[in-house]
Each structure stands twice: as C-alpha cells, then as structure tokens.
Amino acid sequence: MIKNKYLVVYRKFLHTSFASELEYKTNIIIDTITSILSLVGSIFLLSIFFQNTGSIGGWKFEQALIIQGIYTILNGITNTWFNPNLREIVTHVREGTLDFVLLKPIDSQFFISLNKINPSGFLEIILGVGLLFYCIKINQINVSLSFFILCLITIFCSICILYSLWFFISSTTIWFVKTWNATEVLRSFLYIGRFPITSFSFSLRIFFSIFIPIAFITTIPSEVFLGLNQLWKIILQIVISCVFLFTSRRFWLFALKFYSSASS
Amino acid sequence: MVKNIIEVRNLSKCFDISSKNPGLKGTLKHFFKRETKSLKVIKNINFEIKEGEIIGFLGANGAGKTTILKMLCGLIYPSEGSISVSGFLPYRRKDNFLKNITLIMGQKQQLIWDLPPIESFYLNASIYDIDRHEAKRRIKKLSDMLEIEEELFIPVRKLSLGQRMKSELLAALIHKPNILFLDEPTLGLDINAQRNLRKFLKLYNKETNATICLTSHYMKDITSLCKRVICVHNGSISYDGKLDKLVKKLSPVKEILIVCRSEKDANALDNAGYIVKSKIKNEITLKIENKYVSSSLRTILNSYDIDDLYINEPPIDEIIGKILIKKEYKL
Numbered sequence: 001m002i003k004n005k006y007l008v009v010y011r012k013f014l015h016t017s018f019a020s021e022l023e024y025k026t027n028i029i030i031d032t033i034t035s036i037l038s039l040v041g042s043i044f045l046l047s048i049f050f051q052n053t054g055s056i057g058g059w060k061f062e063q064a065l066i067i068q069g070i071y072t073i074l075n076g077i078t079n080t081w082f083n084p085n086l087r088e089i090v091t092h093v094r095e096g097t098l099d100f101v102l103l104k105p106i107d108s109q110f111f112i113s114l115n116k117i118n119p120s121g122f123l124e125i126i127l128g129v130g131l132l133f134y135c136i137k138i139n140q141i142n143v144s145l146s147f148f149i150l151c152l153i154t155i156f157c158s159i160c161i162l163y164s165l166w167f168f169i170s171s172t173t174i175w176f177v178k179t180w181n182a183t184e185v186l187r188s189f190l191y192i193g194r195f196p197i198t199s200f201s202f203s204l205r206i207f208f209s210i211f212i213p214i215a216f217i218t219t220i221p222s223e224v225f226l227g228l229n230q231l232w233k234i235i236l237q238i239v240i241s242c243v244f245l246f247t248s249r250r251f252w253l254f255a256l257k258f259y260s261s262a263s264s
Numbered sequence: 265m266v267k268n269i270i271e272v273r274n275l276s277k278c279f280d281i282s283s284k285n286p287g288l289k290g291t292l293k294h295f296f297k298r299e300t301k302s303l304k305v306i307k308n309i310n311f312e313i314k315e316g317e318i319i320g321f322l323g324a325n326g327a328g329k330t331t332i333l334k335m336l337c338g339l340i341y342p343s344e345g346s347i348s349v350s351g352f353l354p355y356r357r358k359d360n361f362l363k364n365i366t367l368i369m370g371q372k373q374q375l376i377w378d379l380p381p382i383e384s385f386y387l388n389a390s391i392y393d394i395d396r397h398e399a400k401r402r403i404k405k406l407s408d409m410l411e412i413e414e415e416l417f418i419p420v421r422k423l424s425l426g427q428r429m430k431s432e433l434l435a436a437l438i439h440k441p442n443i444l445f446l447d448e449p450t451l452g453l454d455i456n457a458q459r460n461l462r463k464f465l466k467l468y469n470k471e472t473n474a475t476i477c478l479t480s481h482y483m484k485d486i487t488s489l490c491k492r493v494i495c496v497h498n499g500s501i502s503y504d505g506k507l508d509k510l511v512k513k514l515s516p517v518k519e520i521l522i523v524c525r526s527e528k529d530a531n532a533l534d535n536a537g538y539i540v541k542s543k544i545k546n547e548i549t550l551k552i553e554n555k556y557v558s559s560s561l562r563t564i565l566n567s568y569d570i571d572d573l574y575i576n577e578p579p580i581d582e583i584i585g586k587i588l589i590k591k592e593y594k595l
Contacts, residue, residue: 005393012387020378023419099339100374103367105359106391260279261339 031120057199069131076124164244275345320490370451426457
C-alpha cells in the first residue's frame with residue numbers, strides 16, 4: 001500500500017517535472033547541445049593527456065574512456081535528479097517553503113530528493129551508456145550476466161554514495177542556511193572522478209578514498225568493466241554506500257529537529 | 265458539549281538569535297565572532313480551542329503569533345510545555361495528524377509555478393492518498409465554493425495574486441483538513457479578493473465544522489470571522505476571550521452626539537458634569553461610560569429639550585488596531 005502510494009506520487013513528480021520543463025523549449029535545446037559538447041570536450045581533454053604517453057596510472061586511453069563513460073552517466077544522474085532537487089533544499093530553507101514539504105504525509109527526504117527532474121540530463125545518461133558500449137567493443141570485453149549484474153551493482157552504489165554526500169551537505173543548510181558553495185566544491189571533486197584514481201599521488205589517493213570517496217564512485221565500476229575487480233573492493237563499496245545512505249538519512253532527521261522555519 | 269481539539273499547556277519557545285552592529289567593523293565582528301543570545305519568544309502560554317471554533321491571533325509584528333501557529337502545526341519543536349492537536353503531539357508529524365491539518369501562508373506558495381494549479385491539486389491528491397475520481401469531485405466542489413474555474417488551467421505564474429491565493433487554498437484543502445492554520449491569508453489581496461476569501465472561509469467552517477486558527481493584520485478578517493481572539497504580546501497571552509468583550513474593554517466609552525433645540529440647553533449640558541468631547545452651538549458630543557449610557561440618556565431626555573441624538577460606536581477596526589500599534593497596551 002505504502003509502496004504503491006510512493007510509486008503513484010513519483011509518477012506525478014515525473015509528470016509535473018516534464019510538463020514544467022516542456023514549458024521552456026529553448027532551454028531544453030540548449031541543455032541538449034551543452035550535454036553533447038560537454039562529452040566531446042571531455043573526451044578531447046582526455047585524448048590530450050594521452051597524446052604523449054601510452055598510459056596514465058596504468059590505464060590506457062581506451063580503458064580511461066570507461067571511466068569517462070561512467071562519469072558521464074553519473075553526471076547525467078546528477079543533472080537529472082540531484083541538481084534540480086538537492087540545490088532546492090537551500091531555497092526551501094531560506095524561503096521557508098520547506099514548511100509545505102514537512103506538513104505533507106509523505107517522507108520529506110523522498111519529496112525533496114525526487115520531486116523534480118531535469119529531462120535534459122537523460123541525454124547524458126544515454127551518451128554515457130553509449131560510450132560504455134563502445135568501450136566494451138574497443139576493449140574486447142566479454143559480456144556475461146554476472147558482468148552486467150556487477151556493473152549495475154557498482155554503478156548503483158556509486159549513485160548512492162554521490163547522493164548521500166550531496167544530501168548530507170545540503171542538510172547542513174538547516175543550520176547554515178546558505179551552503180551552495182559546499183555543493184559546488186563537491187561537484188568540482190566529481191570532475192576528478194573522470195581520471196583513474198591510480199593516476200594521483202598516494203596522499204591524494206587516500207584523500208579521495210577516505211574523505212571524499214571519489215575513488216569508489218568511478219574507479220571501482222570501471223575496474224569491474226575491465227575485469228580487474230577484486231571482490232573485497234566491491235564489498236567495500238557496497239558497505240560504504242550503505243553507511244553513507246544510512247548516515248545521511250539519520251543526519252537529515254536530526255537536522256529537522258533544529259529547523260526553525262523562515263519568519264513570515 | 266464541544267470537545268477541545270487543541271490544548272496548549274505552559275508552552276515556551278526559545279530561539280538563538282544573533283545581532284549585528286552596523287558598519288564594516290560590525291560586519292567583520294559578526295563574521296568572526298557572532299554574538300548569539302537565547303531569546304524566549306513564547307513565554308509559558310496556555311489556551312484551549314474547541315472543535316469548529318474560528319480563533320484570531322492578534323498582536324503586533326514579532327509578538328509571536330506565527331511561532332505559535334508553527335508550533336501548533338508541528339513545524340517547530342517547543343522548548344518547554346505541551347501541545348495536543350487532535351490528540352496528537354504535532355512535532356512528531358504523524359501521517360494521521362498531517363492528514364487532519366493544513367497550513368496556508370499568505371506570503372508563501374506551494375503551487376508549481378510553471379504549471380496550471382490543477383496539476384498541483386492532483387499531485388497533492390496523490391500525496392494524501394485520494395484517488396483521481398474523488399480528487400476531481402473535491403476540486404469541483406471547492407472551485408465552485410471559491411468561484412474559480414478557468415483559472416485552474418492557466419499557469420500559476422500568469423494568475424493574479426487573488427486567483428493564486430484561491431488556488432493555494434484549494435491545494436491546501438483538497439484533503440478535507442479538520443484544522444486550518446492560516447497565517448495572514450489575505451496579505452496583499454485587494455478588497456474584493458479579501459471579501460471573497462473571508463466568505464469562503466465562513467462557508468467552509470459552516471459546512472465542515474473545521475477549526476480555523478488565523479493570524480491577520482487586516483482587522484476586517486478578524487472582525488468578520490472570529491468570535492474569539494487571543495492577543496499575543498511579547499510572547500505572552502494578554503487576552504483570550506470573546507472579541508466583543510475585548511472591544512468593550514478597549515473602548516469603555518461611547519460618544520453621544522446630542523442636538524439640542526436651543527444653545528441654552530447645550531450650555532446647560534456642558535455644565536452638567538459630563539465629559540464633553542466637543543460643542544458647536546446647539547450640538548454637543550459627550551463621552552459616557554458604556555455602563556452608564558442608558559441611565560444617562562434617560563436623565564438627559566427627561567431634563568433637556570432634545571431635538572435629535574446619535575450614539576457612535578467607535579470603529580471596531582480602530583479599536584483592535586490599538587493593540588497592534590501600541591505594543592505596550594495593557595489589557
């Protein structure tokens with residue numbers, strides 16, 4: 001019954017978001033062009049890095065393209081769901097419209113995380129998937145059912161980690177009111193995820209594995225793609241994503257106790 | 265006997281508030297070493313509200329009316345004391361509680377800006393577990409009551425403030441709440457839109473027996489909707505009772521304009537020991553305490569040659585306005 005309600009509500013979210021976005025046709029066209037140019041630019045940048053060297057951090061250009069593909073998918077998901085919703089938390093808190101969310105008989109985290117979508121981000125997801133299929137071909141990867149399942153699990157875990165990080169930072173808005181900069185820093189760190197983690201120095205590797213786990217977000221799914229995966233890394237990624245999801249959830253519920261609403 | 269739907273006992277709320285001195289020095293000090301102090305904005309208040317009542321919360325800006333309303337609907341945790349709304353602790357925000365209440369704020373909106381209001385109504389209906397058929401029926405009924413029809417299909421951004429407010433009301437009432445919390449619902453509306461909104465609220469209260477808690481700075485909202493008012497002053501309740509009693513309390517005198525047949529009678533009245541507000545030839549205006557009005561009039565009519573007289577009630581809006589203007593008004 002509850003599951004059904006959430007599905008019905010999510011369908012409504014999708015419908016209203018699409019309808020809202022379609023009100024501005026030009027914006028959709030510009031977003032589409034931006035997505036394509038952004039991917040082309042990224043691949044071009046990557047090719048420049050590999051121009052004078054065969055490999056970076058033990059990754060060849062064809063292999064690094066896998067990371068680029070996963071990054072593009074994650075960026076697409078960010079632009080489709082995280083950006084339109086989680087950025088809005090700041091506005092909700094500043095303007096006091098979070099009141100309307102909290103007074104609805106629905107989970108507030110579900111509402112503020114999913115009530116909007118930006119359809120132009122879908123193109124990035126499609127482009128990312130397309131790039132991955134191309135990488136399967138050029139890297140001569142053997143595709144099997146277990147390969148697909150592992151890929152889906154690791155990409156799903158990456159999405160969970162990224163979402164939790166973003167949501168955690170956005171939740172601090174309850175106290176600090178303006179935290180746009182912090183989420184922008186997170187996005188900047190995500191750019192780093194376009195490169196293999198092994199291409200960084202040891203200290204940076206530790207930083208991006210422990211403090212901001214970019215390593216887990218793009219490198220592990222890419223290793224699964226290349227068959228370089230180690231089971232312990234996948235299990236670790238699953239554990240980390242569960243811990244992040246749980247912590248961000250508890251933190252949100254804790255933060256709400258301090259919500260003082262905007263004055264009228 | 266009508267039961268209490270809201271019970272508030274020894275309720276207090278403290279906020280940490282930081283202050284900043286003007287100028288660059290003040291700004292830098294505020295940035296590096298913020299001075300915060302705990303401010304008790306609601307101080308140990310008690311009241312009950314019965315089912316079906318329309319209550320007006322009165323008070324100057326910053327008196328604490330909206331904070332009380334937000335604690336009643338569960339948005340803000342109380343610092344001390346207890347609140348019971350429909351038998352629920354509001355701040356736990358249980359689904360069954362939330363399905364019973366609604367909050368409408370004149371200055372904030374929940375409708376989706378780029379879409380017609382009807383889309384927001386169906387979204388809300390799905391959140392409140394109302395099926396499409398029932399939602400359609402309720403939208404029809406409420407839109408008839410609110411006298412909006414075509415507006416439901418026009419993007420919110422293109423609606424006038426009045427049309428938008430009506431749509432906001434519809435969105436907030438689609439789940440048939442028993443308790444309505446209205447925070448300045450007529451803010452910024454023109455006179456006709458205000459009147460229509462009040463008419464609707466009266467009708468809604470009559471048809472559904474919903475309890476309405478209202479704050480407004482438009483006195484007409486209070487006088488035409490609320491029989492009972494709660495006056496809030498500096499976070500405490502300074503008056504809780506019937507509106508007409510409050511009016512009598514705040515305005516203990518009536519002004520009586522007496523037109524005498526001759527100036528001689530007017531002069532005699534002037535020297536009879538009454539409080540005289542003004543005197544122009546044979547017309548004299550007296551101020552008489554409410555409780556002595558009938559006996560004084562009897563004496564005046566029997567003792568003087570009176571051509572005409574008018575009893576002026578001071579405008580109710582003006583009287584209540586005193587509470588808002590004079591923050592230190594003693595009740």
